[in-house]
Amino acid sequence: MNFSKTIIRWYNKNKRDLPWRHTKDPYKIWLSEIILQQTRVQQGLPYYETFVKKFPTVHHLAKANEDVVMKTWQGLGYYSRARNLHYSAKFISKNLKGKFPNNFEEIKKLKGIGDYTAGAIASFAFNKPYPVVDGNVFRVLSRYFGIKTPIDSAKGKNEFVEKATLLLDKKNPGTFNQAIMEFGAMKCVPQNPDCGKCPLKNGCEALANDTVSALPFKSKKNKIRTRYFNYLIIRRIGKILIRKRTENDIWKNLHDFPMIETKKNVSYSQIKKMMGINPKYIILNPKSFKHILSHQIIFAKFWETNNINYKTTKNMVYLSKNQLHKFAFPRLIERFFDEKTIF
Template identity: 50%
Template sequence: MKDNRLDFYKDFSITLFHWYSHNQRDLPWRHTQDPYKVWLSEIILQQTRVDQGMPYYYNFIESYPTVSSLANAHLDDVYKLWEGLGYYSRARNLHKAAKIVVEQFNGVFPNSYNGLITLPGIGDYTASAISSFCFNEVRPVLDGNVFRVISRLFGIKEPINKPASRKIFKDILNELIDKHSPASFNQAIMEFGAVHCKPKQPKCDECIFQEKCFAFSMNKQSDYPVKVKPKKSITRFFNYLIVGEGDDIWIKKRSNSGIWSNLHEFPLIEGQDIFNTELIDETVKIIKVSKATKHILSHQNIYAKFYRVKDVDASFLEGCIKVKKSSLPDYAMHRLMTRFLEEEQSFM
């Protein structure tokens, strides 16, 4: 069964490369085999759309042209450049990996999958991408695009977000990948998934694989890929205290774990199942209160209120730092904070 299936697809790469040569986007990281730049692009693009990550890629290349310059940077500056992109552990691991490359590998990136995957922030996908793109190692990439393409072509119903399903896809890809052009194969199959075999409204009516695609032959494209429902999000209530006299303002760096780790924000009092209005009423003098705003994360729905207050008990400022309002832009913050600062100047 498996052999027949793969025989049927033995000219897959030729067809794919033909499509790729006519349809590929011009992306900056495709013009280089410098592992530093490829690595940077791959970390930025983890769970991130190309359009969203592109400006960050340019900013990082400009601020840190080499792995040494990144390794020598202050972590807080790296966070600042990452601000707004999300999944902030990527910024921490980016910096950590750069230091390892410089201090342990003499500034030279590992030139193999097995070496690359030892670096923090580099998992199976990223190690496969870098080792194939830069060193022509035969390592198939398996990202969201590839999952979708393979599941439709072969009619695979194993949920793509279950770890156990990975082997099924990897086995197929290891047969399918062009052993002579692993870099082009990986680029092409991801690009095909991104711009042609899209999640919604795939271009099946003009598809090079019409004859071969299981999903198309059954007219069941929308049934693939199969995915198990994610767990429901939890709800939290954040009360932010805006404290400070004159040009001074108090902020705090979040802990090294949990959401928004190591990013800055106003002193926070989290409510239990509702906003802590009573507690705040009794404890501080409220000058002004914002409306509740909803901020959505993958696993949490956060309702936030901002309170301009005075006469705050010192215990609320435990671990906080006093900074000038004008220097707030120097501190890396999460989107909930930057959005508030953009839109609610009247509180400052």
């Protein structure tokens, strides 16, 4: 039996029962695909269910307030996904009258959708013959066919997409794509796959050449950036000063506290000087956190001050305890809330 047939047969017997596998609604498939980017199924599942319940159609999502969308996404990380989802929902609802585009090129024009997601929606919702090549697919193909071209190079990406296109079951592209992704997620896993019980073991190049743990191959390692954040905790009559982040970064439109970023760790007297704090105001010893993201390590200090004359900007507001839960915060700020009783 060939590679594609074996994979589909394995999938039909072993696939997980997941809600987005019971629908052809492109809106729901799109939601699931965006949620599952960089996210494990177990973590993404409750978010998918909440989104579908709160925003059952693209019009509901389009009409939602941005803070509500961000709050619903809170905890999933990579917040640009939520911003793009909301932006594209508004576009589909208004400009396309709610009709999701049904061809690959048009789907790819939506904000936040690349080749992978466009291929997934085109094949799962519309049964169109486009491959999907995610991390799982890279791993299965590189191991089974012994492909050593780095997956993070343009050459590698083209080679893997060509291979996946050749293997695609043209009558059942959606099923084939689901099958190979599921096989990578469940069977040909990154660490210690159970090759002895693998239905593809007889043709697997990596198994034959003892290169399973070395594949897929990557050329570069991620560069990790170290950053130092100094948050200012400022209270006024039972409220705390919060700012909406406007910087064009991963946390755009989430909320945190006024913050001073420094090149290195700063001391009590340095931060007092930077804040232009009048000696009559006090700053308490900070609460410190080390927060690790995929490309950054953040050393955060939360400095509490009674400086009520702090100069606010228009994206800052004093919020009470009851108002706080309506807004979305990065995980780092949630960690601070978890450890510190601020009201």
